Structures are given as structure tokens and as C-alpha cells.
Amino acid sequence: MSTDTPQSGTNADTDADTDDDAAVERRSHEPLVRVRNLQKYFWENDSLLDRLLGNDRVAVRAVDGVSFDIYEGETLGLVGESGCGKSTTGETLLRLQEPTDGRVEFEGQNVYDLAGEALTEFRTDAQVVFQDPFSSLDPRMTIGDIVQQPLDIHDVGTEDERRERVRDLLERVGLSVDQLDRYPHEFSGGQRQRIGIARALALEPDFLVLDEPTSALDVSVQAQVLNLLDDLQDEFDLTYLLISHDLSVIRHVCDRVAVMYLGEIVEIGPVADLFEVPKHPYTKALLESVPRASTDERERDRETLTGDVPSPRDPPSGCRFRTRCPAVIPPEDLEIEQETYRELMDLRQRIEGEDISLESVGEDGQFALEDGPVPEADVPAFVAALKERLLDRDLPSPHDEIVEEALAELATSDWDAAAERLRAEYESVCERAHPDLRTDEQSAPEQHRPVACHLYGESPPNAVDPSSWRE
Numbered sequence: 001m002s003t004d005t006p007q008s009g010t011n012a013d014t015d016a017d018t019d020d021d022a023a024v025e026r027r028s029h030e031p032l033v034r035v036r037n038l039q040k041y042f043w044e045n046d047s048l049l050d051r052l053l054g055n056d057r058v059a060v061r062a063v064d065g066v067s068f069d070i071y072e073g074e075t076l077g078l079v080g081e082s083g084c085g086k087s088t089t090g091e092t093l094l095r096l097q098e099p100t101d102g103r104v105e106f107e108g109q110n111v112y113d114l115a116g117e118a119l120t121e122f123r124t125d126a127q128v129v130f131q132d133p134f135s136s137l138d139p140r141m142t143i144g145d146i147v148q149q150p151l152d153i154h155d156v157g158t159e160d161e162r163r164e165r166v167r168d169l170l171e172r173v174g175l176s177v178d179q180l181d182r183y184p185h186e187f188s189g190g191q192r193q194r195i196g197i198a199r200a201l202a203l204e205p206d207f208l209v210l211d212e213p214t215s216a217l218d219v220s221v222q223a224q225v226l227n228l229l230d231d232l233q234d235e236f237d238l239t240y241l242l243i244s245h246d247l248s249v250i251r252h253v254c255d256r257v258a259v260m261y262l263g264e265i266v267e268i269g270p271v272a273d274l275f276e277v278p279k280h281p282y283t284k285a286l287l288e289s290v291p292r293a294s295t296d297e298r299e300r301d302r303e304t305l306t307g308d309v310p311s312p313r314d315p316p317s318g319c320r321f322r323t324r325c326p327a328v329i330p331p332e333d334l335e336i337e338q339e340t341y342r343e344l345m346d347l348r349q350r351i352e353g354e355d356i357s358l359e360s361v362g363e364d365g366q367f368a369l370e371d372g373p374v375p376e377a378d379v380p381a382f383v384a385a386l387k388e389r390l391l392d393r394d395l396p397s398p399h400d401e402i403v404e405e406a407l408a409e410l411a412t413s414d415w416d417a418a419a420e421r422l423r424a425e426y427e428s429v430c431e432r433a434h435p436d437l438r439t440d441e442q443s444a445p446e447q448h449r450p451v452a453c454h455l456y457g458e459s460p461p462n463a464v465d466p467s468s469w470r471e
């Protein structure tokens with residue numbers, strides 16, 4: 001962890017260099033945690049009743065084949081929008097959830113094979129701090145009992161020794177022993193998170209998953225809690241997986257960061273390098289969407305990361321980010337501007353998802369498909385009305401004609417023919433092939449890092465130069 005929040009000292013450059021050296025040194029050792037192809041699916045429509053009714057069960061692919069290492073003493077960040085699978089990754093890795101597939105090694109042992117004493121040892125060594133300290137603390141217990149509970153469960157020492165340890169822990173996290181007999185509701189948010197941290201440290205763990213540990217706190221309190229976590233990491237040789245959707249927290253606190261999108265890791269590397277030269281279009285878009293101070297930059301932010309994360313029940317084929325990507329790759333032989341291509345891809349998505357209302361097309365609902373197909377003579381007017389509604393810009397030739405042909409198929413509600421017409425012209429490698437995480441060897445050596453994007457490695461002809469669209 002390398003907090004460089006304003007509170008953490010004056011020699012920021014020297015501190016950063018020392019932190020970088022220390023991070024490199026740590027990575028030369030074996031990882032403490034090794035995650036390989038971890039998968040966690042939740043199943044819907046999976047009850048006995050569903051089976052009797054013949055409902056197909058549906059997989060929610062929360063985590064879909066992630067691999068990464070966490071080295072002793074480092075802080076690895078896991079960042080991504082809400083719903084990308086960060087918490088599920090953290091919980092499955094700690095075996096608070098059973099995986100669907102894959103493997104997690106902790107100190108060389110597969111945690112999903114552990115049983116008996118070995119499992120108890122793992123549960124001692126690996127702990128979690130949750131986002132919302134209030135809901136994770138039992139309101140009927142005093143904070144002394146809350147912090148002591150893990151010691152009681154694991155039968156550590158005598159009652160006196162446990163009480164003594166609780167006092168030490170409370171002091172260590174900045175609380176007073178006078179507060180031992182108080183209840184969680186008597187504390188502020190920041191203090192409650194300190195209690196959660198004290199409890200997580202009770203069994204002297206080596207590894208903590210910090211799941212949005214400061215998201216529920218005021219900004220001023222966030223920095224204090226992050227600094228506390230930084231101090232504790234040094235003092236107790238802790239290794240952290242820090243889950244956060246907040247890039248500024250990640251930037252200030254982590255040594256390396258893994259960027260997650262819709263159940264997958266799309267880029268992973270040292271924080272400073274990744275923030276300096278983000279490679280995956282999703283990483284770039286995330287960085288671009290951080291609120292900026294200047295008006296110019298705020299204007300630009302609106303261009304990025306529009307729409308929601310698609311459902312993990314039916315993720316897009318190929319690259320999962322392609323439905324929102326501002327650098328999606330057109331077919332090799334197609335001369336087309338990226339903005340036009342993006343608009344055509346959005347239109348295709350809507351047609352493929354039958355996500356266009358044909359109930360009332362044109363002025364005053366001139367065409368209503370529920371009354372039957374549009375008469376042939378009216379098709380041009382029907383197409384013009386749809387174009388007006390669906391497209392933000394005039395398309396250059398020949399795209400205008402191709403779109404008109406596709407929309408004309410909707411005059412007979414033939415969604416498949418409309419989709420096929422556009423697919424035949426515009427299908428992208430991004431939808432055909434899944435990009436694996438692979439190191440981008442063509443970049444400068446210090447920027448070698450795994451990225452899952454067809455723009456890297458053997459670049460397909462016609463690909464947008466990834467450095468161009470950020471300007």
C-alpha cells in the first residue's frame with residue numbers, strides 16, 4: 001500500500017520511489033495468493049418448482065474466468081463499475097462463496113481443497129473488511145465483544161488474554177479502551193470502520209480483502225482510514241486486495257491494479273503505469289469519467305462510458321466491452337469513421353435485441369405494425385420515420401443505403417433479416433472473437449502488461465490507433 005494522500009508526509013517523491021522499489025522486490029517472490037480461471041456463476045430459475053415447470057435455469061456469470069496473483073506485502077486493487085463482479089471475486093477467493101470452477105492458492109495450497117484444521121488456519125489467515133461497518137457489526141453486542149468474537153470462536157488464549165488483546169487492538173486502530181462497553185450505534189461511520197478493522201485483525205491474519213472499506217465514509221474520514229490501513233500493513237506485514245470503484249482511492253493506495261469488466265479482468269499492471277498509459281478502452285473510459293475540475297475536461301467526460309454494464313446473464317459475444325467501446329474495430333475492408341461505426345453498432349444492437357418499438361412509427365403513429373405490414377408504397381416513409389427516430393446523425397453513403405435496406409425489413413417485422421443485413425456489412429472482430437489477456441509486447445518495455453483487447457498484439461488492419469481517441 002502506498003498512500004500518498006496529503007496527510008501522509010512531505011517527501012512524496014522519495015516515498016513513491018521507495019514504495020516502487022519495495023513493490024518490485026516483493027513481486028520477485030512467490031505470490032501469496034494465486035487465482036487461476038476463477039469462475040462464480042449464480043443460478044436463477046433453479047428451484048424444484050422451476051424444474052417441474054420446465055423453466056430453463058439461467059447462469060448469472062458474476063465472475064467468469066479471472067486469473068491474477070497477489071504478492072506478499074503488496075496492495076492489489078480491483079476496480080470496475082458496480083456489478084462487474086468485484087465483491088463476488090473477493091468473497092469467492094476467501095471461500096465465503098464456493099466457486100463454480102477454477103482454483104485459488106493461498107501459500108501454495110488450493111483453498112477449495114482445504115478441510116479441518118487447514119481450513120481453520122486459512123480462515124484465520126485471510127480476513128475481510130466490508131464496506132458498510134454498520135450492517136456488518138451486530139448492534140446488540142458491545143464493541144469489546146465484537147472484536148473479541150473471533151478470538152472466542154477460535155478459542156485463542158485465556159479470557160484475560162483475549163480481553164487484553166482486544167484493548168491493544170482498539171488502541172491500535174485509534175479507539176479508546178474506555179469505549180469497550182459501548183454499542184456500534186454510539187460511534188461515527190469512521191469509528192465503526194475502525195472497529196471492523198480491529199475485528200479483522202484479531203486473529204493476526206496475513207491477508208485482508210478490503211471490500212470498498214471507505215465508500216460509506218465522508219471524504220475527510222476516508223483519508224484517515226486509508227492511512228490507518230497503510231500503517232497497519234507495514235506494522236503487521238499485511239497483504240491487501242482492495243476492492244473499489246473509486247479510482248482516486250485505488251491510485252493513492254495500491255501498488256498494482258486489476259481492471260474488471262463484466263466478470264473478466266481486462267487489464268492489470270502497476271498503478272502508476274496504468275494510470276499514466278491506460279491501454280484497454282474500458283480502463284481509458286473509466287479514467288476519463290473521473291470528475292474533472294476544468295470545464296473543458298468536464299465537457300469531454302460526457303463522451304465516455306455511456307450506457308450501463310450489460311447483464312451478466314447474457315453477456316455480449318466476443319469482447320464484453322464492445323457494446324460500449326469507443327474504439328470498436330470495423331471490418332478490414334470498410335472505410336468508416338469511428339463515430340459512424342459506433343452509431344451503426346448501437347443500431348445493430350437494438351435491432352438484434354428487438355429493442356425498437358414498432359407500435360407507432362411516424363407522426364401521429366402513422367404506421368402501426370400490429371395492424372399488419374406496412375404497404376409497399378409506404379415503406380420509404382416508414383424507413384424515413386424510423387431513421388429520424390433512431391439515428392443522431394446523417395450517415396454517409398453507402399451506409400445510409402444499407403441502413404435503409406435493413407430498416408425496410410422491419411416494415412414486415414422481419415427482425416432477423418434486418419439484423420442479418422447489418423451483420424453482413426458491419427460484423428466486427430470484437431464480436432466474433434474473445435480477446436484473451438495477453439502482454440502487449442509491442443509497447444515500451446515499462447508498459448508491457450496484460451491487456452484483453454483486439455487492439456493490442458497483432459493489430460487487425462483498420463483498427464483505431466488506441467492513442468488517438470483519447471485526445
Ligand SMILES: Nc1ncnc2c1ncn2[C@@H]1O[C@H](COP(=O)(O)OP(=O)(O)OP(=O)(O)O)[C@@H](O)[C@H]1O
Binds near residue numbers: 042043082086088089
Ligand atoms: N447471490 C446472487 N445471486 C444472483 N446474482 C448475484 C448474486 N450476487 C451477485 N450477483 C450478481 O453478480 C454480479 C456481480 O455482482 P458483484 O456484487 O460481485 O459486483 P461488484 O462489482 O462488487 O458490484 P458492487 O460494487 O455494486 O457490489 C451482479 O450482476 C450481481 O447482480
